Amino acid sequence: MQKIIFGLVGLNLVLAGYLAVALAQQTSKRKGLAKAVASVASPTVTNAAATARPKPSLPVNSPSSADATTWAALASPDLRKYAANLRRIGCPEETIQEIMLAEANRLYGARERALKVRPDDVAPWEEAAQHDRRGAESKLRQLLAEKRSLLKELTGVDAGINVPSRLAGRDVETFEGAFGVLPESKRDQVRAIQENYWAQSDDIKQRTLGYLEPEDREAFLRIKTERRDALAKVLTPTELQDYEMKTSATAPALRSRLEGFDVTDEEFRKVFDFMQPLDEQYSLSRKNPDPVNQEFTAARNQAEKDLQEHIHQVLGDERYAEYQRTRDPVYRTLRQVGSEAGVPQESILQAYQAQQQMQEESRRLLQDPNLTQEQRVQRLQDMRTQAEQRMQQLFGDKGAQILERLPGSRMAERYGLPATRVEVNPNPGVDNSVPANPP
Amino acid sequence: MRPQRLVVSLFCLALGLLAAVAYVQRPGQAPMATSPDVGTRGSGDQHDVPPALKSAAPNTAAAPASPLSWRQVESEDYRQYIVNLRSISCPEQTIRDLIIADVNKLYAARENPLKAKPKPTADNPAGETAEQKLERLRQLRALQLEKRSVVKELLGIDLPLDLLPSSGSRDYHAFEVAFGILPAEKRDAVQFLQESYWQQSDALKAKYAKARTPEFVAESRQLNDSLRQELAKVLTPPELEDYDLRTSPTAKQLSASLATYFRPTEEEFRQMFRAQRGYEDAIGRLSTAPTQAAQPVDPADRQALAQQRAAERQALDQARSSALNQMNEQLKTALGEERYTEYQRSQDRTYDLLARLGLRYGLPQETVLQAYELQKSFSSRPGPSVQPADRADTQRQLNEQLTAILGEQAARGYRRVHGGTVPIN
Numbered sequence: 001m002q003k004i005i006f007g008l009v010g011l012n013l014v015l016a017g018y019l020a021v022a023l024a025q026q027t028s029k030r031k032g033l034a035k036a037v038a039s040v041a042s043p044t045v046t047n048a049a050a051t052a053r054p055k056p057s058l059p060v061n062s063p064s065s066a067d068a069t070t071w072a073a074l075a076s077p078d079l080r081k082y083a084a085n086l087r088r089i090g091c092p093e094e095t096i097q098e099i100m101l102a103e104a105n106r107l108y109g110a111r112e113r114a115l116k117v118r119p120d121d122v123a124p125w126e127e128a129a130q131h132d133r134r135g136a137e138s139k140l141r142q143l144l145a146e147k148r149s150l151l152k153e154l155t156g157v158d159a160g161i162n163v164p165s166r167l168a169g170r171d172v173e174t175f176e177g178a179f180g181v182l183p184e185s186k187r188d189q190v191r192a193i194q195e196n197y198w199a200q201s202d203d204i205k206q207r208t209l210g211y212l213e214p215e216d217r218e219a220f221l222r223i224k225t226e227r228r229d230a231l232a233k234v235l236t237p238t239e240l241q242d243y244e245m246k247t248s249a250t251a252p253a254l255r256s257r258l259e260g261f262d263v264t265d266e267e268f269r270k271v272f273d274f275m276q277p278l279d280e281q282y283s284l285s286r287k288n289p290d291p292v293n294q295e296f297t298a299a300r301n302q303a304e305k306d307l308q309e310h311i312h313q314v315l316g317d318e319r320y321a322e323y324q325r326t327r328d329p330v331y332r333t334l335r336q337v338g339s340e341a342g343v344p345q346e347s348i349l350q351a352y353q354a355q356q357q358m359q360e361e362s363r364r365l366l367q368d369p370n371l372t373q374e375q376r377v378q379r380l381q382d383m384r385t386q387a388e389q390r391m392q393q394l395f396g397d398k399g400a401q402i403l404e405r406l407p408g409s410r411m412a413e414r415y416g417l418p419a420t421r422v423e424v425n426p427n428p429g430v431d432n433s434v435p436a437n438p439p
Numbered sequence: 440m441r442p443q444r445l446v447v448s449l450f451c452l453a454l455g456l457l458a459a460v461a462y463v464q465r466p467g468q469a470p471m472a473t474s475p476d477v478g479t480r481g482s483g484d485q486h487d488v489p490p491a492l493k494s495a496a497p498n499t500a501a502a503p504a505s506p507l508s509w510r511q512v513e514s515e516d517y518r519q520y521i522v523n524l525r526s527i528s529c530p531e532q533t534i535r536d537l538i539i540a541d542v543n544k545l546y547a548a549r550e551n552p553l554k555a556k557p558k559p560t561a562d563n564p565a566g567e568t569a570e571q572k573l574e575r576l577r578q579l580r581a582l583q584l585e586k587r588s589v590v591k592e593l594l595g596i597d598l599p600l601d602l603l604p605s606s607g608s609r610d611y612h613a614f615e616v617a618f619g620i621l622p623a624e625k626r627d628a629v630q631f632l633q634e635s636y637w638q639q640s641d642a643l644k645a646k647y648a649k650a651r652t653p654e655f656v657a658e659s660r661q662l663n664d665s666l667r668q669e670l671a672k673v674l675t676p677p678e679l680e681d682y683d684l685r686t687s688p689t690a691k692q693l694s695a696s697l698a699t700y701f702r703p704t705e706e707e708f709r710q711m712f713r714a715q716r717g718y719e720d721a722i723g724r725l726s727t728a729p730t731q732a733a734q735p736v737d738p739a740d741r742q743a744l745a746q747q748r749a750a751e752r753q754a755l756d757q758a759r760s761s762a763l764n765q766m767n768e769q770l771k772t773a774l775g776e777e778r779y780t781e782y783q784r785s786q787d788r789t790y791d792l793l794a795r796l797g798l799r800y801g802l803p804q805e806t807v808l809q810a811y812e813l814q815k816s817f818s819s820r821p822g823p824s825v826q827p828a829d830r831a832d833t834q835r836q837l838n839e840q841l842t843a844i845l846g847e848q849a850a851r852g853y854r855r856v857h858g859g860t861v862p863i864n
Contacts, residue, residue: 009449073506089507091509098537098541125705129698130698213852287858291855292854
């Protein structure tokens, strides 16, 4: 009995060893390819021969008449069937993905090219009118979404399809980045919600061509609200906020408003949450979309005041005052050059106040009809001298250098005025440039 | 455990292992293939099987007697894999899809680290020096050539080389398209010239820290001229023009500006492109030409300096204006009077606003043109000297007349995009 047991143990060991060797021989193709690569790789430059474009047709096959021992038994115009056939014969998933991606590209290729959006598909003299192009880009985006969805269904993975970085005026890459960081289980739903919104938004834009009537604005507001509500059902509040901060137009607009101000992440999020719905309703980050409508304009102005009040509330008195100063480029420059020179914040604030007084005085001079050009030049020259003295008091030897770095000297020189910074606009967004012939 | 049970268990295990071995070693499994010699390459016609591969025979063990199994085609040797795929009549296009996708994946692991600029470190805050960048790109190109050679060997086709983007915000995709439409035998040469130009141009910008000093402008112009000369050696004049039409910012801007209303024919576009290029060359020469001061001015005399600069600016403006007039005359001759008028209108933002207004509110083209002519007549009136009261009166008149032409709703839409009023001057 013992001999039989030893014999069987030995037999099992031999069989197990043989099986291990047989399995090892079936290593991935990559290893084989690497060998092939090593045998054929040559670093020399060769002249390129003609490379034909892929044929746009699918390998058509009638399964009923197909020879069961050839590829014809697998290929089908119905890609779902094709993938299922490949799976049935044990084709690896990675290979199925490669085949399906290539087939889907061919299947959609003709429709994509017909839209003439990509530079490959259109000669420079054939480019479409701007509004038609936008419509075509919108259709391409929808087509690509359909292709992506089909590939996901066929292969179970989000296959990388080639999408232009911008479509219909939107930064596709930004959205792709935002989709990419969402939990995998929510990604498709968010994509679908966003695509649905884009399709509706594009319809309104195509119809209105930049001329929005009040009912069009209402339609925009409705679809924006629907989009946000739909997202809120899929995402957690934090996920939604992160997504909106990455993709909405409000976030860069708010960042621009806060430029030069050291805002914390928490403060930014609080202000963003308050601003986004107002921005969607009143376009706070763009120009007034309906200046002929007094009621709307009044409501918009109130929304802007509410936003400022909210920012004040979030930042507190002291930081809000600093925030307001940072909206003035003169202060930003003074603060930058002052801190580089090691000047205390208190002196920077004094210099800024002096600068503001000087601007006010210079504006009065430039608008004074009783002064001649020569008198104006003289008075401004005197002011510059005083400013230099004041800056020297505050900043020491670096005062003159700091004054030099403040914006505004070129404009003054252009009108034959001394190179002073007096005409710098104290109110960003309002054009106060020096007129050629002051009244 | 009783000995009898142990024997039965071991016997069952042996049977299981035997079955597993039989499954793994069933027919269809290709044996390890030896590397074939690199033989004569194919013609490149995608429907031809490369001779080197024609000589290989399908795995006899793979001869299918029963319905297909992927194991019949799978092989760790790619030449055998291709032969096996062909033996079951897999379409050539699908074979290409599979092989190219696999080769790309294989090379991605080596290419990807070379595609990205290294992250900055304390020792190297810029990430890499100019020399390191050149070396990185050289290695990447060597890998691309190796990959192309592999694909050529396996499939008998030449893949286009991936473009080597330098830094900077260029429309690299437009260049890829342009390389793609060049005659195949010239593609590599043009691509190498263009890539070398980008690398040198970026090195130049780095050298002058992106400041447009006269030295930078001179060296930059020299580099451009050199590229043009080299391209002209490779391409015929029509090929070079086609290349420029696909890649130059001039063509891109022209294409965008003409697309909406002018809609040029190919011939018109080419004529306009040539005229625009001529104009830009003239302006380029003006910006690099040394200015001639009538008399030296004391640098301390600010007023005299300002006057001299004003005079120089005026001379430059006149030269620009003259070049512009010349281009417009050239366009008028090329397009004819009627098309030239349409072209001018198509470049006017006011016309664009009114034409879109017409589309939005369903107005006939005649109405749009009538409103456009009216708006133009008001815009050409003198502006700065008009007193506020006169200005308001002029705006009221224009608004009334436009409303009569466009209708109340469209006129309100027009005012809406102009900040609530109608524009004069």
